[in-house]
Amino acid sequence: MSRAWAVSVAMMVAALPAWAQDVGVVSTEQFESPRSGGIIVRVGGYKPLLDDEKALNGKTPFKDTFGDSSLLLVELELQRYFYQGIGTAGVGVSAGYGEKYAAAKLESGVDAAEQTALKVVPLGLNLFYKFDYAAFEWGIPLVPYGKLGLIYSPWWVTKGTDDEVVDGIPAKGGKWGWGATGGVSFLLDVLQPRFARDFDSGLGINHSYLFAEYTYSDVDNFGKPGFVLSSRRWMFGLALDY
Amino acid sequence: MRLTFAVLLLFASTALGQTAPVVNFAVPGASQGTEIVVSKATCGDTRTVTWSRTGTLPCSSLVFWLSSDSNCSGDPGDGDLVLDSEEVPQNNTTTLSGTLELKMSDALAATPNLSCDTQATNKSYRVCASTKKQDSLLACDDTASGVGTPTIVFTLDPVAPLAPAVPTVTGLDSALSVSVTVPGDTSQMKVQVVELVQSGDDGGTPTAGAEKVSKVQTTDNTVFRMEGLENGKLYGVFAYAIDKAGNQSDPSTLATGEPIPSNGFYAAYREAGGQETGGCGAGGGGLALGAVVAALGFWMMSRRKLS
Known part of the structure; x- marks a missing residue:
């Protein structure tokens, strides 16, 4: 009997370290999986500066047709991080879509029953840096960031059900340009830390953010004649680190 | 006692081998679902229904027929048409599928004084498969039961839909937009654009001339875009309703419309002096960037995350 007690006590003592590990306080770092990139979805108003083309001499065909409101632009961006130290840097690619419809015009200038539309698909390749060190190390949930990149925007204009053709010229093409973006993200993890950890351990999503950013882009084939798809715009969205 | 038990077991095993007969129908093409509708014009045409069966036929043959009262139980009666050529004999185990050839003219002829020409209202028949089944004690039923599924209805619809209301016509660039109202018993709408012929020299009311263009759409799209027309020219427009059987209504009242350039x-933009002439810019580099973006995107998403 005494031998059985001795064995039992010995087993319990041996198990104590494991028990302590199981119920002890665990730091958040222990749950965090490696970060390798990001996924960003954003929306915003996109108003191309088409009426700024010099050859138009102050005429405003875009405003006359579509009015003052912007196109609704939706974009998806994928990022790959190649530096994670004092902040994070990497490369991102993005693709978006925006369209705007309005009534075509009769010769008299009156609205026709037919619709005309401008459609754009901005594609981007950028380098970015975000200062997330303060968020992770000091608990300040704001992450400022900046991007600089190349843009290519395929575009086309429709009238009725088809692409518009004027004097034998089909209204479709693509414009090169560049863009710079600055913004600030709010780290959502601070609102629900436990949920954020579960999100990481379950799905591999390290952090999630809401953000607002301002983009300055010149998309006019670097100053050549033709469409000016440049814009100055605010966009808002959700970003996920994975 | 042991012998009795063995015999019972033997019978039971036979019963276990018997399964109730079931016939599955299908309409090839199935554009009309489980309803086959013919018009007076197609009353004599052959329509087909395929069948396949499971189970056994221990009590009677499997009979296919058209029931004029939608009841597939019992034996075919007056006004029903038995499809003799497809009957499957009792205990047959080899004929497990086949094709029924249905003619509305034959079905009507099963009733005295009925024919494609005389039938002025809708007439429907249900496609039946029936046989006598065994009960749980292996006794055969006295009457046949319907064993076909799903319900297939074969209908003669000799009545065309009502003419649609006058359509609304809007002028587009080299085209007309025609909005139609769908009357009841209609599965498709047709719009016909016709030349207008001036009657007399006094500029009287123009009348419909030759067809310029026509289009048929299902009723879920009630706006027709009629293209290939001349700007500044007045055209006539008719709307027609078409039912499942293909009966076409009388034309609507004539509407008119004129394509307008816009x-x-x-x-x-070009009129304002804009110099954009399209093209991909910078030697089609857009394709290159597109390819780079696609490749990078693929690379980013396909790299496995370290853990």
């Missing part, structure tokens, strides 16, 4: 955004 400018889209690009025309307005």
Whole structure:
């Protein structure tokens, strides 16, 4: 009997370290999986500066047709991080879509029953840096960031059900340009830390953010004649680190 | 006692081998679902229904027929048409599928004084498969039961839909937009654009001339875009309703419309002096960037995350 007690006590003592590990306080770092990139979805108003083309001499065909409101632009961006130290840097690619419809015009200038539309698909390749060190190390949930990149925007204009053709010229093409973006993200993890950890351990999503950013882009084939798809715009969205 | 038990077991095993007969029908093409509708014009045409069966036929043959009262139980009666050529004999185990050839004219002829020409209202028949089944004690039923599924209805619809209301016509660039109202018993709408012929020299009311263009659409799209027309020319427009059987209604009252030239955004831009002439820019580099973006995107998403 005494031998059985001795064995039992010995087993319990041996198990104590494991028990302590199981119920002890665990730091958040222990749950965090490696970060390798990001996924960003954003929306915003996109108003191309088409009426700024010099050859138009102050005429405003875009405003006359579509009015003052912007196109609704939706974009998806994928990022790959190649530096994670004092902040994070990497490369991102993005693709978006925006369209705007309005009534075509009769010769008299009156609205026709037919619709005309401008459609754009901005594609981007950028380098970015975000200062997330303060968020992770000091608990300040704001992450400022900046991007600089190349843009290519395929575009086309429709009238009725088809692409518009004027004097034998089909209204479709693509414009090169560049863009710079600055913004600030709010780290959502601070609102629900436990949920954020579960999100990481379950799905591999390290952090999630809401953000607002301002983009300055010149998309006019670097100053050549033709469409000016440049814009100055605010966009808002959700970003996920994975 | 042991012998009795063995015999019972033997019978039971036979019963276990018997399964109730079931016939599955299908309409090839199935554009009309489980309803086959013919018009007076197609009353004599052959329509087909395929069948396949499971189970056994221990009590009677499997009979296929058209029931005029939608009841597939019992034996075919007056006004029903038995499809003799497809009957499957009792205990047959080899004929497990086949094709029924249905003619509305034959079905009507099963009733005295009925024919494609005389039938002025809708007439429907249900496609039946029936046989006598065994009960749980292996006794055969006295009457046949319907064993076909799903319900297939074969209908003669000799009545065309009502003519649609006058359509609304709007002028587009080299086209007309025609909005139609769908009357009841209609599965498709047809719009016909016709030349207008001036009657007399006094500029009287124009009348419909030769067809210029026509289009048929299902009723879920009630706006027709009629293209290939001349700007500044007045055209006549008729709407027709078409039912499942293919019966076409009388034309609607004649409407008129005139295609009008219009400018889209690009025309307005060019007219204002804009110099954009399209193209991909910088030697089609867009394709290159697109390819780079696609490749990088693929690379980013396909790299496995370290853990």
